[in-house]
Amino acid sequence: xxxxxxxxxxxxRRLAAVGLGGSLQRKLIWQFLAAAALAxxxxxxxxxxxxxxxxxxxxxxxxxxATLALSEGLLAEDDELDLDLPxxxxxxxxxxxxxxxxxxxxxxxxxxxxxENLALPAAIPTGGEPVxxxxxxNGTPVRAASLTRTILFDGAQTDVQFALAQxxxxxxxxxxxxxxxxxxxxIGFFVLAVxxxxxxxxxxxxxxxxxxxxxxxxxPQDLRPVAERVPPELAPFIAALxxxxxxxxxxxxxxxxxxxxxxxxxxxxxxAIRAEAEVALHEAGxxxxxxxxxxxxxxxxxxxxxxxxLMDHALVMSRSDREVRGPVELGALLDGLIASMRPTADLRxxxxxxxxxxxxxxxxxxxxxxxxxxxNILDNAIxxxxxxxxxxxxxxxxxxxxxxxVLDRGRGIAKADLASLAPRxxxxxxxxxxxxxxxxxxxxxxxxxxxxxxxxxxxxEGGGTCAHFxxxxx
Amino acid sequence: MAxxxxxxxxxxxxxxxxxxxxxxxxxxxxxxFVLGRGDAASPLRILSTTxxxxxxxxxxxxxGANPDVPIRYTVASTISAYDAxxxxxLSFDLVISSAMDLQMKLANDGHARPIPDSAELDxxxxxxxxxxxxxxxxVEPVVIVARSDAFAADEVPHxxxxxxxxxxxxxxxxxxxxxxxxxxxxxxxxxxxxxDAAFGSTFWRLAEVIGRxxxxxxxxxxxxxxxxxxxxxxxxxxxxxxxxxxRAAEDxxxxxxxxxxxxxQLLRTALVPQSAANPDAAVRMLNFLLSxxxxxxxxxxxxxxxxxxxxxxxxxxxxxxxxxxxxxxxLDRIRKDDFxxxxxxxxxxx
Numbered sequence: 001x002x003x004x005x006x007x008x009x010x011x012x013r014r015l016a017a018v019g020l021g022g023s024l025q026r027k028l029i030w031q032f033l034a035a036a037a038l039a040x041x042x043x044x045x046x047x048x049x050x051x052x053x054x055x056x057x058x059x060x061x062x063x064x065x066a067t068l069a070l071s072e073g074l075l076a077e078d079d080e081l082d083l084d085l086p087x088x089x090x091x092x093x094x095x096x097x098x099x100x101x102x103x104x105x106x107x108x109x110x111x112x113x114x115x116e117n118l119a120l121p122a123a124i125p126t127g128g129e130p131v132x133x134x135x136x137x138n139g140t141p142v143r144a145a146s147l148t149r150t151i152l153f154d155g156a157q158t159d160v161q162f163a164l165a166q167x168x169x170x171x172x173x174x175x176x177x178x179x180x181x182x183x184x185x186x187i188g189f190f191v192l193a194v195x196x197x198x199x200x201x202x203x204x205x206x207x208x209x210x211x212x213x214x215x216x217x218x219x220p221q222d223l224r225p226v227a228e229r230v231p232p233e234l235a236p237f238i239a240a241l242x243x244x245x246x247x248x249x250x251x252x253x254x255x256x257x258x259x260x261x262x263x264x265x266x267x268x269x270x271x272a273i274r275a276e277a278e279v280a281l282h283e284a285g286x287x288x289x290x291x292x293x294x295x296x297x298x299x300x301x302x303x304x305x306x307x308x309x310l311m312d313h314a315l316v317m318s319r320s321d322r323e324v325r326g327p328v329e330l331g332a333l334l335d336g337l338i339a340s341m342r343p344t345a346d347l348r349x350x351x352x353x354x355x356x357x358x359x360x361x362x363x364x365x366x367x368x369x370x371x372x373x374x375x376n377i378l379d380n381a382i383x384x385x386x387x388x389x390x391x392x393x394x395x396x397x398x399x400x401x402x403x404x405x406v407l408d409r410g411r412g413i414a415k416a417d418l419a420s421l422a423p424r425x426x427x428x429x430x431x432x433x434x435x436x437x438x439x440x441x442x443x444x445x446x447x448x449x450x451x452x453x454x455x456x457x458x459x460x461e462g463g464g465t466c467a468h469f470x471x472x473x474x
Numbered sequence: 475m476a477x478x479x480x481x482x483x484x485x486x487x488x489x490x491x492x493x494x495x496x497x498x499x500x501x502x503x504x505x506x507f508v509l510g511r512g513d514a515a516s517p518l519r520i521l522s523t524t525x526x527x528x529x530x531x532x533x534x535x536x537x538g539a540n541p542d543v544p545i546r547y548t549v550a551s552t553i554s555a556y557d558a559x560x561x562x563x564l565s566f567d568l569v570i571s572s573a574m575d576l577q578m579k580l581a582n583d584g585h586a587r588p589i590p591d592s593a594e595l596d597x598x599x600x601x602x603x604x605x606x607x608x609x610x611x612x613v614e615p616v617v618i619v620a621r622s623d624a625f626a627a628d629e630v631p632h633x634x635x636x637x638x639x640x641x642x643x644x645x646x647x648x649x650x651x652x653x654x655x656x657x658x659x660x661x662x663x664x665x666x667x668x669x670d671a672a673f674g675s676t677f678w679r680l681a682e683v684i685g686r687x688x689x690x691x692x693x694x695x696x697x698x699x700x701x702x703x704x705x706x707x708x709x710x711x712x713x714x715x716x717x718x719x720x721r722a723a724e725d726x727x728x729x730x731x732x733x734x735x736x737x738x739q740l741l742r743t744a745l746v747p748q749s750a751a752n753p754d755a756a757v758r759m760l761n762f763l764l765s766x767x768x769x770x771x772x773x774x775x776x777x778x779x780x781x782x783x784x785x786x787x788x789x790x791x792x793x794x795x796x797x798x799x800x801x802x803x804x805l806d807r808i809r810k811d812d813f814x815x816x817x818x819x820x821x822x823x824x
Contacts, residue, residue, distance in 0.1 A: 082808070085803045087800030090798075099799075112808065138584045
């Protein structure tokens, strides 16, 4: 907050004073990516294994059908075998991936046809259902099915073993193709997961940034608890922050109360001093003493005024963060204010000219604060005007704004002063640096800030000052 | 099909008993043709069933394009060629054969090595190759060849049914003058006959008719065509198209008929055996045969059509013999015995 050129949301500045551990965002992203990579690899493996099994099951059922067809083609007439082996039985085994095909028919331990070196399963199947097994033939791994059938051979029921085998180039090719696709899918999944995890990490950490921004953007007097909706995970952090704010506000309001009390306690004896000095002035004959008494009276007046402003300021401080806003009609408010100020103006032989629109001008705000601010502006104008001057008060509506202008013919503000004061007012900073009458304008600025309004002092054409206080219409 | 030179019967009988372990026959070389320095350290050694006269154009075209590759081209019968690779493990770089079933068995049993991918290979129709092991080179029809004076001009048979009718109408004229392959001794003849039989009952009716007419059985197409030219035969059934067309082009007395009911299409296929000493040169030759220059050199021989320029798919009556392990059923011992028993019964009638 020390560098006015930097906005409140500037992160590096805020973090500069904070001890930094590992970045949560980076940690989250890495964990998301690791999870995504794991998921991608799992996806790949799952698809690969499933595809392999499915392809094997499909090919096994074809192999089983072919084995049955082979076995049903064998007939015997006495001791002559007749094998009806349609080429399609072998063709269909090859149809899927152009596989190599081998078969063998064994009768009474003798290979009657086919490949003698095609191994039968370790346990010779007994039922009519094909048994699947893996073996190799001339060094080529093959998947085989075997079954036993009984035929009438040479007058006796004889067991015949059939074996049919195929290479699984087709299955491997299908599995490879699917694995390739699964691989692309996995990579695609991972590639998609990268921006997703970035977004997700940002979304998860977003509320933290929002709270930080909201708190940073607050005015210096804004000590309301943080009311933003946050995920339950952030609740302890917000609760701690709000606890801290509460304690801070308590300390703050104690200070303000103390100042108000002190001002009040000073004002009472000051009134007594003034009253006593006025009595003494009446009674004193010596001109020298009368002059001194007049100085005492003026000093007491100044002092009392400062004490009033301190009280006003404390009031503004203690009310600016409370929700006591309501519709305020500025015309009526100014009517009352002028009525109460007129005696003071008359005392200084100043004329107050007052112009307002006929219709009511309503803004949303804290009536007491607005009245205090406007009184301070008017008080200032009265204070700095020369006797016999006129002070003009204007209430105007322009667009969505109500503006109050107070124009005097006082000594005005030097251009240089204006330039040096203006930024301080507009930022509403460094209250402690400003003493005396400056306190009043600071207070006005704070009221306008807390009401989303604007306050500025401008030199008036032909001498004097124009104080311009504007607020958004309700 | 191996040209004019007779294949020794011994090799064919061994081929019938293909699945039985037995003594391997020495390679019966029918022809040999050398291009370039035949005694060079590593010539491209081709074992083929296509005789030199039909192969010469593409061999010379390849040699013209690759003068650094000497070629030794050896012609043998289909069964000799199979035995040379499967049993004797002789070293050849490329085996070109018209016996699709034997080529399939070589590849199925692991005697062929994968052919590396190439643009030319990719362009081969799927029906003309099996995996990356067997590639079709040329395609030719299986035809009926008749003497032009065998039938009246308007009675030339165009289907098997019509042929049966013509033969039945005038049995005396055709007795002893109908020829076909002996499926018991000719691998190609057995392949054609069994494929025919798979397409319906017409084949067996035809077999009975020609059996009754005391058909003459041949081992090889060359002899059959010679006998046709000499007038000993009037009709020959199931001849390889390339030889028939080549001879018919020179001899106006010969009439080549592609049956309209269906015409088998035979693939001449090539594979690179595991025993190849110079497989790179073999692959170069294969890619050349599938390139534009190779296609032109194949097509220059009458009746020989490159697979790349053959009409694709099953157009009209064409039935391309399927190049897949279904062909192995053809070589099954029991099945073949059954088939030959039936065949003999049809041929020898009381």
